[in-house]
Amino acid sequence: MLEDAEVARLKALMEWEGRRTAPPKGFPKLPDMPAARYTSEEYFALEQQHIFRKSWLFAGHIDEIPEPGCYMRWHNAGDPIVIVHGMDGVVRAFYNTCRHRGAPVVTQDRGKSSRLMCGYHNWTYKTDGSLVGVPERQDFPADFDLSCRGLIPVRCEMLGNVIFVNFDDEAMPLTEWLGPLMNEWDEFAFDRVRLAARHSFELKCNWKVAMEANMEVYHVPFIHPDTVAPLVDSKRNLNTIYPNGHARMLAPAPRQTDREHVRAIDSPPGWQQIETVGELGRTCTQSYTLFPNWVSPLSNYFVPPLVFWPTSLGTTRLELVTMALDWGDAPAPDLWTVPDDSQPNGRQMSPIILEDTQFGEAIQHSMQSAAFKSVPLSYQEARIYSFHQTLDRMIGIENVPDGLRVEPVIDERWVWPNDPRVEEMATGV
Structure with a gap:
C-alpha cells in the first residue's frame, strides 16, 4: 500500500x-x-x-478449481497444461501429457477427481503428479521406476487467489518478478x-x-x-x-x-x-x-x-x-x-x-x-x-x-x- x-x-x-x-x-x-x-x-x-x-503468465483463479481434486485445462501459451487443486490443498500445474505415450491425462476443460488417469492405457497419477498406477505392471522391466515418471511440473505460484504459471524452471519467483507491484x-x-x-x-x-x-x-x-x-x-x-x-x-x-x-x-x-x-x-x-x-x-x-x-x-x-x-x-x-x-x-x-x-x-x-x-x-x-x-x-x-x-x-x-x-x-x- x-x-x-x-x-x-x-x-x-x-x-x-x-x-x-x-x-x-x-x-x-x-x-x-x-x-x-x-x-x-x-x-x-x-x-x-x-x-x-x-514470463509469469496469468492462468486462472482459485474459484475455477475451488476444492481439492478440482482441475482445469489451460493452453493459452501453446503447450497443454492441467492445473490441479491437490488433495493436500496445494495448487500445482503439470504438462497435460502422460509419461507413457503422450496422451492427455485429462480431456475435459474442468473436472474433479482424487486421481488423474490417462484414458489411453489408464496410467494413473496422484494430484501431486506422482505416478501410482500402471496396468499390466508385470510386462515392464523389474527395475521400471514409477517414482521418476510422474507428470512433468510447470512452475505455478499464486498471488492471493490468482494463479500464475511459468514454463521456465530457472525463472525468478513470482513475488520477485512483480517487484514493487x-x-x-x-x-x-x-x-x-x-x-x-x-x-x-x-x-x-x-x-x-x-x-x-x-x-x-x-x-x-x-x-x-x-x-x-x-x-x-x-x-x-x-x-x-x-x-x-x-x-x-x-x-x-x-x-x-x-x-x-x-x-x-x-x-x-x-x-x-x-x-x-x-x-x-x-x-x-x-x-x-x-x-x-x-x-x-x-x-x-x-x-x-x-x-x-x-x-x-x-x-x-x-x-x-x-x-x-x-x-x-x-x-x-x-x-x-x-x-x-x-x-x-x-x-x-x-x-x-x-x-x-x-x-x-x-x-x-x-x-x-x-x-x-x-x-x-x-x-x-x-x-x-x-x-x-x-x-x-x-x-x-x-x-x-x-x-x-x-x-x-x-x-x-x-x-x-x-x-x-x-x-x-x-x-x-
Whole structure:
C-alpha cells in the first residue's frame, strides 16, 4: 500500500505533467521502432520462444478449481497444461501429457477427481503428479521406476487467489518478478477477490497492436470521447516504468468531473467496494501493465485484467476478466462484456473494449503495406517503447536481427524507484 508521502508526490507529479510544455529534461528521444516487429514471422517466433516461455503468465483463479481434486485445462501459451487443486490443498500445474505415450491425462476443460488417469492405457497419477498406477505392471522391466515418471511440473505460484504459471524452471519467483507491484497491489485484496467473469474474443491483429491500445492515453480524446474521456485527464497522465517490463499509468479525472460520482468504467451503486483501496484507486484511473500480456485498471470495485494471447502473427485471443469482492445474491459483476444473444457465448465486448479494438484488423492489414516502415513514439507513449525494450532484453539482443531491434535508450534513470521528474518539479528547471 502506498504511503501518504508517496501519494502526495504522485498527485504533485500529475499536476506537474499537466503544466509541462515539453518532455521532461533529459528524457531520451525515442528512436523510431522497426515496423516489422508487428509483421515479422521471425520476430513472432522469438517472442513465443523467449517471452511466453520465460514470463509469469496469468492462468486462472482459485474459484475455477475451488476444492481439492478440482482441475482445469489451460493452453493459452501453446503447450497443454492441467492445473490441479491437490488433495493436500496445494495448487500445482503439470504438462497435460502422460509419461507413457503422450496422451492427455485429462480431456475435459474442468473436472474433479482424487486421481488423474490417462484414458489411453489408464496410467494413473496422484494430484501431486506422482505416478501410482500402471496396468499390466508385470510386462515392464523389474527395475521400471514409477517414482521418476510422474507428470512433468510447470512452475505455478499464486498471488492471493490468482494463479500464475511459468514454463521456465530457472525463472525468478513470482513475488520477485512483480517487484514493487507487490506492495502497490496489496490494497486491492487479491486474496479476497472472487472470479466474477471470464470471456474470450478473437481479434484479427498482432497481440502487440491490440495490447498497446491500452498502454497510452494519447488516443483517449479521439477514440473514447463519451466513455473514458470523462474520467481521464490525458494531460495530467503520469507514467511510471518498473523493473521487469511492468508499468503504470495514473491519471485524475478532468477538473470538472467528480470521479467519485462518475462510474462509466466502475460499478453501479450497490456493488461491494474494496474498503482497503486508498485515495488514488478511488479517485484516479490507475492502470498497470504486467509484462508481458496483462493490462488492468485497479479500483475500489474491481481487479479486471485484459489478457492478450498471441494465436498467430496476425491474430490474438483477448481474455476479459472481472474479479471483485463477493457479490452475494446480486448478479455477478462483469466490467468488460454485455449480453448479446447473437454471439456464440451470449456475450459481446463492452463499448469501451469495442472502441479499443475496432481498428485492429484494419491496422494489421495496413501494417502489411510497403508504406509502413517505422513507428515514431511520443513521450506519452514511453510505456510502449519500454515494453519493446523489455521484449528484446528477454529475447536476448544478440538473438534479434539487426533490422528488428529497438535501441535501449530508456535507461535505469527512468525506471522505478528513480524518477528525474521529481527534481525537475522541485527545482522548476
